[in-house]
Amino acid sequence: MIPAPFEYVRAGSVEQALDALAEHGDEAKLLAGGHSLLPLMKLRLAVPSVLVDIGHLHDLSCVRVEGDQVVIGATTRQHELETSSVALTEAPLLAHVAGRVGDPQVRHRGTIGGTVAHGDPASDLPTALLALDAVVVAQGPTGRREIAATEFFLGFFETALAADEMIVELRVPRTGSVGWGYEKFTRRENDWPIVAAAAVDGRVALANMSGTVLRATAVEQALAGGASIAEAADLAAEGTSPSSDMHADGEYRRHLARLLTRRALEAASSGLSGPSRSGRPR
Amino acid sequence: MQISMIVNGQTRTDDVEPRLLLAHYLREVCGLRATNIGCDTTSCGACTVIVDGLTVKSCTVLAVQAQDSRVTTMEGLSAPDSELHPVPAAFRAEHGLQCGFCTPGMVMAAIGLLADNPDPTDREVREGLEGNLCRCTGYHNIVRAVRTAAQAGPAASAVPGPTR
Numbered sequence: 001m002i003p004a005p006f007e008y009v010r011a012g013s014v015e016q017a018l019d020a021l022a023e024h025g026d027e028a029k030l031l032a033g034g035h036s037l038l039p040l041m042k043l044r045l046a047v048p049s050v051l052v053d054i055g056h057l058h059d060l061s062c063v064r065v066e067g068d069q070v071v072i073g074a075t076t077r078q079h080e081l082e083t084s085s086v087a088l089t090e091a092p093l094l095a096h097v098a099g100r101v102g103d104p105q106v107r108h109r110g111t112i113g114g115t116v117a118h119g120d121p122a123s124d125l126p127t128a129l130l131a132l133d134a135v136v137v138a139q140g141p142t143g144r145r146e147i148a149a150t151e152f153f154l155g156f157f158e159t160a161l162a163a164d165e166m167i168v169e170l171r172v173p174r175t176g177s178v179g180w181g182y183e184k185f186t187r188r189e190n191d192w193p194i195v196a197a198a199a200v201d202g203r204v205a206l207a208n209m210s211g212t213v214l215r216a217t218a219v220e221q222a223l224a225g226g227a228s229i230a231e232a233a234d235l236a237a238e239g240t241s242p243s244s245d246m247h248a249d250g251e252y253r254r255h256l257a258r259l260l261t262r263r264a265l266e267a268a269s270s271g272l273s274g275p276s277r278s279g280r281p282r
Numbered sequence: 283m284q285i286s287m288i289v290n291g292q293t294r295t296d297d298v299e300p301r302l303l304l305a306h307y308l309r310e311v312c313g314l315r316a317t318n319i320g321c322d323t324t325s326c327g328a329c330t331v332i333v334d335g336l337t338v339k340s341c342t343v344l345a346v347q348a349q350d351s352r353v354t355t356m357e358g359l360s361a362p363d364s365e366l367h368p369v370p371a372a373f374r375a376e377h378g379l380q381c382g383f384c385t386p387g388m389v390m391a392a393i394g395l396l397a398d399n400p401d402p403t404d405r406e407v408r409e410g411l412e413g414n415l416c417r418c419t420g421y422h423n424i425v426r427a428v429r430t431a432a433q434a435g436p437a438a439s440a441v442p443g444p445t446r
Contacts, residue, residue: 001322008283008300008346031347038342039324051300055347079336103413104394105327108336109343189412190325 003041007050011057014139014168020052021164022141030054030166032075033109035102036118060113060168063087068174070094074113074167078125079104081112091172093180093200097128100182103190113167116152119159122192122208126153128182130213131198131205132172140165153212175200181267183260187247194247195256197236199264209240209257216240219261229269233262285349289314290358291442300346304338305329307345308355316356316386320415327414330387330394331355332441337394339413354441356386359393367442368434369393369427378427380418388414392428397439401432 009028011017021028029048031037032055040046054060060073063084070091072081081087082099101107101115101124115125116136126149129136134149141164152160161167184196184207196207197216202223204216218239222232237254244250286295289312296311308314308331317340320328324342331340332354359367366374369389379385388411395402395410402410407428408421416424431438 002303002306003301005299005301008344010346010349031344034344034347035324035342038344042322053347102324103327104398104410105330105337105339105391105413106324109338189409 001042003038004044004047006041006048008053009050010053014054014057014060014166017052017054017057017166018139018141018164020050021166024050024052026163028052030114030117032111032114033077034114035106035110036114036120054166055111065090065174066171069171070174072112072170072172074169075111076113078102078107078110078112078115082107090174090176091132093132093175093182093198094125094128094172096180097124097182097198100124100184106190112170116170117159117161117167119153119155119157119212120192121153121156121210121212122194122196123213124184124193124196124207126213127193127196127205127207128198129170129172130215131200131203132175133203135171136161136167137169137171138162138165139168144168146171150215153214156211158212179268179271181264183263183267185256185260195242195253195260197257197260197264199261199268201268204236204261204264206236206240206257206261209237209242209253211241214240216257216261219265223265229262229265233258233265236261283346285346287348287350288352290354298345300344302345303341304331304333304343304345304348304353305340307348308340308353311345314355314357318383318386320383320387325415326384326387327391327411328384328387330390330414332390332394335397335441337391337413354390356389358442359389360442367393367440368438369396369431372427372431372434372438373424376423376427376430378420378424380416380420384414384416384418388416388424392431393439393441395428396432400436400439402428404429 028050031051031053060075062073063086078098087095136147180200184193218235219232236257242250242253318328320326329340407425
């Protein structure tokens with residue numbers, strides 16, 4: 001499968017990338033790792049006439065601590081995030097979830113900025129970022145702005161990012177030793193989640209239970225009100241609208257949401273957080 | 283547009299369409315046919331090659347994205363008249379293949395795995411090769427081959443090239 005023809009622009013800086021976006025508008029798409037965009041282009045579900053390659057902007061590739069936040073550059077690859085000692089210590093949920101994306105070859109290419117901008121409701125890292133109350137830092141022609149993750153994912157593959165903006169950073173609070181859990185149900189390990197649940201610090205986010213990743217607010221409110229994990233997790237499907245497809249029907253997804261939320265909350269509260277797959281190479 | 287990269291130790295410059303995939307570039311422009319295209323959807327791993335020391339699925343990388351990179355395919359592991367690289371040698375010794383279609387991708391992924399984890403357990407091999415599918419389901423001998431290759435030490439994860 002071969003993408004439709006396009007013009008290729010290799011950006012040497014954020015400013016050059018933004019200039020190209022300003023010039024070509026809706027016709028242009030940013031290319032970082034390409035592991036969300038190129039499959040869509042090969043299927044001709046996306047047909048941009050200009051690709052602006054930001055994959056070589058190494059200034060945007062970093063994981064560092066800044067005050068009480070961990071800052072992750074947009075072109076940081078999933079493999080870099082899963083093996084980053086800063087992320088493993090200061091944002092262990094995010095490091096773990098980065099290591100659950102796809103497979104090693106995919107994680108060597110895919111970037112955190114790309115996966116967030118893609119806005120797929122069945123995506124691992126956006127689920128973790130939502131549970132972490134992350135902030136998306138976008139840069140456009142008039143400067144930078146911060147967008148809360150809770151206000152970033154608007155609909156099916158739709159985000160708050162404007163056509164002339166690009167993501168430059170993700171910021172998450174340093175969670176250090178705070179318990180966390182991530183439970184993902186797939187048929188094959190390198191698949192997208194049929195449903196996934198991320199839990200940290202009393203917050204819960206779900207993948208693939210709606211047109212976007214979303215917070216399980218009923219669960220969070222029940223927990224805040226003193227409910228047990230089991231009682232709270234029973235509310236995980238409230239406010240969701242899961243689709244039915246070849247992998248699972250809506251009712252099964254609602255069941256998975258309750259089950260995976262309970263397991264994620266139990267992992268978070270037990271202090272036994274960590275890769276459920278033992279011996280994963282790090 | 284013009285691109286330049288090092289493929290199996292040789293610097294190449296070619297004029298390509300931006301939409302040319304790295305897998306097609308390697309097979310059709312460079313004539314390196316070991317790299318197979320299986321699913322063409324980033325799932326099966328048959329097209330795995332090593333770019334700048336990391337395994338990638340070349341069906342989901344544009345050739346233009348590999349500009350200035352060092353790319354290694356299965357052909358680049360050892361010269362035709364020299365000893366086999368320890369990983370393909372172990373695949374041969376342990377019969378780590380049935381039809382052989384997935385083998386080049388498995389071999390390249392195994393080299394990447396051994397670079398991260400020089401002495402993996404069976405389970406770690408299976409997890410490390412999660413991005414590679416064998417439609418013959420010949421996984422047992424593939425796992426055995428990777429563990430045998432690990433006994434060769436650092437040579438098993440070595441990728442020949444001018445920078446080493």
